[in-house]
Amino acid sequence: MGSLKAYRFRIYPDAKRQKEINQRIILAQRLYNKILERVKEEYRKGEKSKVNMATFNKYMQESINEDKDFLKLYSQTRQEVFMRLIKAYANFFRRVKEKKHGKNTKVGFPRFKSIDRYYSIVYPQDNGSFSIEKERKTDLLRVSRIGRMKIDMHRQMEGTVKTLTIKKECRKYYAIFTATNGNNPTEVNDINPVGIDMGLNNFVALSDGKTIQKPKFFKQKEKRIAKWQRIVARRKKGSKRRQTAKEKLQKEWNNVTNQSNDFMHKLSDKLVNEGYTSFAVESLNIQNMEKNHRLAQSIQNASWNRFISMLSYKAESAGMGFVTVPAKDTTQECNRCGSVKKDKDKLTLEDRIYNCSACGLTMDRDVNASMNILKRGRAGLARTNAQGDICLYHSTGRASSVEELRTYSAVPTEEAPTFR
Numbered sequence: 001m002g003s004l005k006a007y008r009f010r011i012y013p014d015a016k017r018q019k020e021i022n023q024r025i026i027l028a029q030r031l032y033n034k035i036l037e038r039v040k041e042e043y044r045k046g047e048k049s050k051v052n053m054a055t056f057n058k059y060m061q062e063s064i065n066e067d068k069d070f071l072k073l074y075s076q077t078r079q080e081v082f083m084r085l086i087k088a089y090a091n092f093f094r095r096v097k098e099k100k101h102g103k104n105t106k107v108g109f110p111r112f113k114s115i116d117r118y119y120s121i122v123y124p125q126d127n128g129s130f131s132i133e134k135e136r137k138t139d140l141l142r143v144s145r146i147g148r149m150k151i152d153m154h155r156q157m158e159g160t161v162k163t164l165t166i167k168k169e170c171r172k173y174y175a176i177f178t179a180t181n182g183n184n185p186t187e188v189n190d191i192n193p194v195g196i197d198m199g200l201n202n203f204v205a206l207s208d209g210k211t212i213q214k215p216k217f218f219k220q221k222e223k224r225i226a227k228w229q230r231i232v233a234r235r236k237k238g239s240k241r242r243q244t245a246k247e248k249l250q251k252e253w254n255n256v257t258n259q260s261n262d263f264m265h266k267l268s269d270k271l272v273n274e275g276y277t278s279f280a281v282e283s284l285n286i287q288n289m290e291k292n293h294r295l296a297q298s299i300q301n302a303s304w305n306r307f308i309s310m311l312s313y314k315a316e317s318a319g320m321g322f323v324t325v326p327a328k329d330t331t332q333e334c335n336r337c338g339s340v341k342k343d344k345d346k347l348t349l350e351d352r353i354y355n356c357s358a359c360g361l362t363m364d365r366d367v368n369a370s371m372n373i374l375k376r377g378r379a380g381l382a383r384t385n386a387q388g389d390i391c392l393y394h395s396t397g398r399a400s401s402v403e404e405l406r407t408y409s410a411v412p413t414e415e416a417p418t419f420r
């Protein structure tokens, strides 16, 4: 994994922008305190064992439902609040443990943050929420929904900028950028590229024929989620019992998310350490995802997106290439002769084997797809994005992913990924 580097510059927002920033800082702080309050309540009730990631998630969701103002915060800022809470809470329990083992440690419950202790908001780079612009000789920081302000860039940033944190300290404002791999990782010689397909029968299939099984917990959780979905649907709208069922359902979701995060961290670690030198994956478009009503598939799609962001980040940090390719027909195309199945000839969800009527190729459907993905990735790199349909991937989505990746936590799964 590459290193993270932080750069700190003074910024000069005018009165109007200061107000905007301050509002968001106060909001973030209110959210932090609100969730912490609930955690404390639980703790006092002696239910400390129940406060886990899922509980935090639930409290976060409830807080947002109660106060829509929190939606004004970027999800990354909310995520950051979340991670801070988890960290504070984990530290608290570490201190409790140390005390038990006779260490002379002060055990204080995580403190409520007052304005001067909580003073930052976070922005992701990849959705264009901020940028640096030059106007004549002045550097300007543009932040979405806040505006532009002068920034004192006294040094050059190196590496890929991942996040911006705006911080207030004693009435002064600062922009802190995190960048990965200031001293760019040595580019890995691309001698062993691999295509990865999100499998139907497997969690993923690789173009070298390896497959990674879906962990068992997916199946178990699917059943429970399906059960609670039915119960919610059955109960009367607006009733208390329906609300209870909804909460149960949310809990199951959070649970599967935590477990799958853990699984995917292990899997992405394994992949970047397995001797591959670059990765090609298919891009899932959101519309397709939503159209798909099969529960199992929607759970897996959600996981897949998180998996892509983990893998791309880890691959980039290690100096390996990472591309996404269009997903169209990766399943229906023969990777040997290129013919594409049409109409009633198409593979259905039930078909596990790809049989090419043109050239006679017979192989696992997911592996065939992953080989197509690899091919498209290679072609795309060769064309250097000439047609714009293949894009280089710069780690997806949630900007706090850097923080998230470093704060390895979640509920550990029993099942580590195994290659077959």
Ligand SMILES: [Zn+2]
Pocket: 334, 335, 336, 337, 338, 339, 356, 357, 358, 359, 360, 361
């Ligand atoms: Zn063929």
